[in-house]
């Protein structure tokens with residue numbers, strides 16, 4: 329899932345300064361699962377904004393609305409009947425959703441209420457961690473399921489570097505060293521010999537470095 | 551005919567090599583390098599020049615290497631993968647070789663969070679293993695990473711670093727084997743304080759037969775004070791300073807600590823020198839270059855071949 333964090337309240341309030349009629353959008357997908365931008369979080373933020381602006385003597389009117397998905401045209405269309413009743417849209421969806429809604433309603437500004445952070449998992453209740461950077465050429469077969477691109481702070485393909493200590497990465501004592509995890513996997517699967525294979529220089533053109541990416545299925549296009 | 555690497559010459563002759571290190575200044579004054587270099591003159595076979603060490607911006611390794619070369623040294627230009635992609639890396643290699651630099655040390659580089667620009671974007675297009683392969687491909691095959699021919703092949707003696715004290719310990723000898731397979735011709739290790747652990751690592755290296763394929767230079771760092779010993783133990787990534795050494799420094803009166811630090815360092819050189827497969831030492835006297843001649847002489851490694 330895509331994991332996001334709510335922006336600091338001061339930043340949100342600053343962005344909303346010029347506006348009084350606000351459409352506050354949530355999303356029922358990833359940001360709901362990571363407890364950042366679902367119906368619940370939209371309600372909490374809406375009341376914080378109302379309270380603040382009330383105290384300031386500049387009350388706002390906020391419509392709370394959570395789309396099924398913000399990244400799909402058929403759901404985004406649901407905003408059509410009422411979006412023009414508002415001065416501005418503030419979205420708690422991920423960066424994709426924020427942009428996509430903006431692309432569909434070009435007369436509106438869509439402001440981000442969250443910082444979209446990474447593609448990750450719920451490691452345990454209340455803890456989300458990153459797993460994939462969408463490099464476009466997956467090597468998880470070679471590293472037995474641990475991503476070196478994402479989980480190694482240096483994206484090293486032939487690790488671990490000299491900073492690996494007690495299973496942790498040199499950047500901090502909380503972050504596991506990806507290459508310790510990879511070596512552990514090799515050992516668990518009795519495949520330590522694989523460690524001796526030198527991973528060749530990576531082709532990054534399938535990654536962000538190659539420019540914005542696009543996927544097309546002719547059979548599905550209308 | 552150009553003169554090749556002095557370091558390579560010494561190592562090939564079978565002599566016990568001595569290299570040291572020179573950290574470039576945080577400014578544009580070449581005198582800082584010249585002054586540090588002057589201390590080392592005649593006492594070392596080659597001088598490493600660090601590449602924005604601990605991710606702190608300094609004068610480039612390339613230009614500092616040139617200043618040392620002008621002084622008659624054989625510089626070892628360090629190159630990290632943190633700040634350059636494969637285009638810049640290969641371009642700098644060509645430039646360095648064109649200006650007569652003969653040695654390169656291939657490193658990943660510390661993460662930028664340690665340095666003075668923690669908000670920087672890092673590169674890590676290729677890693678240190680792939681950098682070794684890249685330089686060897688350029689020097690041996692005369693080809694760029696892309697496979698295209700190089701017109702005017704660079705000539706470089708290719709080194710790497712390895713940390714016998716980092717984790718997971720069991721793969722640390724294998725990792726050196728991998729670097730040798732990638733084409734490393736010499737290796738400089740992380741500073742040796744924990745001699746038993748280093749000995750164990752050397753044993754594993756010998757078991758793999760790697761010591762016969764690469765020149766191993768043991769890293770040596772003199773400790774100035776108990777403060778520095780503690781700092782290295784606790785704050786420098788990948789350092790392993792055993793408690794006995796900390797105790798030994800602590801028990802030494804403050805004014806005698808520097809002397810004791812030098813003594814420990816000379817003892818370490820003597821011990822690693824006896825180990826089969828150790829071809830030399832790499833003395834990293836951080837901001838203490840003035841002490842290198844004393845250490846080299848006390849260890850009986852002067853004059854240099």
Ligand code: SF4
Pocket residue numbers: 459460461462463464465466467468475476477478
């Ligand atoms: S190798 Fe690439 S695609 Fe696979 S998990 Fe890592 S970043 Fe994602």
Ligand code: SF4
Pocket residue numbers: 479480481482483484487488489490491492493496497498499504505506507508
């Ligand atoms: S310590 Fe491990 S995870 Fe961190 S940069 Fe080094 S190899 Fe990568």
